[in-house]
Amino acid sequence: MHGRSTRTIPTTVSDVAPTLALRAALPPEGALGRPGAVRFIYLASQSPRRRQLLEQLGVKHQLLLPDPGEDTESLEVVLPGEAPAPYVRRVTALKLDAALERLKKRGLPPAPILCADTTVALGRTIYGKPADAKDAARMLRELSGGTHRVLTAIAAQAGRRRREALSDSRVTFAVWTPAHVRDYVASGEPLGKAGAYAIQGNAAAHISHISGSYSGIMGLPMYETALLLRELGVRATR
Numbered sequence: 001m002h003g004r005s006t007r008t009i010p011t012t013v014s015d016v017a018p019t020l021a022l023r024a025a026l027p028p029e030g031a032l033g034r035p036g037a038v039r040f041i042y043l044a045s046q047s048p049r050r051r052q053l054l055e056q057l058g059v060k061h062q063l064l065l066p067d068p069g070e071d072t073e074s075l076e077v078v079l080p081g082e083a084p085a086p087y088v089r090r091v092t093a094l095k096l097d098a099a100l101e102r103l104k105k106r107g108l109p110p111a112p113i114l115c116a117d118t119t120v121a122l123g124r125t126i127y128g129k130p131a132d133a134k135d136a137a138r139m140l141r142e143l144s145g146g147t148h149r150v151l152t153a154i155a156a157q158a159g160r161r162r163r164e165a166l167s168d169s170r171v172t173f174a175v176w177t178p179a180h181v182r183d184y185v186a187s188g189e190p191l192g193k194a195g196a197y198a199i200q201g202n203a204a205a206h207i208s209h210i211s212g213s214y215s216g217i218m219g220l221p222m223y224e225t226a227l228l229l230r231e232l233g234v235r236a237t238r
Contacts, residue, residue: 044099058236084121092153112158120195136190144176167221169212
């Protein structure tokens, strides 16, 4: 990614002491949240797709990943009777809270933190990440030949200012034959994906129509993300 700054920033942020390069990328003290003042954020997500989309926006960022012993799976447990939109908003807020604690614990320099969560829904049924290949096949069979929703919530915080947004899109699948399901599951692509598929992967061959945000379906709605970050004073570096 090309930017106006020639400073080199590490690829990931762990619990080691912050580097001088990382500190150099941050705005002066008191400037956080001022329009045009921030050129650097933390991305608290393990998704390579979200990082790719953030790079496409031209936003300089570092990964703020969970510690090895940190329980992140429990954040995604669906509450009884919970509807898809409130669910994905709640999970994203919990991820942001956890990331803020992580930043404080590691003593890293302050900067805006961005989090996101994506879920697939058919009616009020929430389809998260499949537990295994059998679960992935079940999800694909249930979504086959119909239209479902893909909801991605984003949340960011700079200082005490928190902003949230929700992208709600529709995806229509053609009919998946048993062979289609078997071959796609065997590829390994469904694992780790909400709804057991990735729109940017081989599943695209079975999508007849989408309505909404393609980047939101991928996992980070670029329009909403750009607006949200701009409100927090973050600007692109290119």
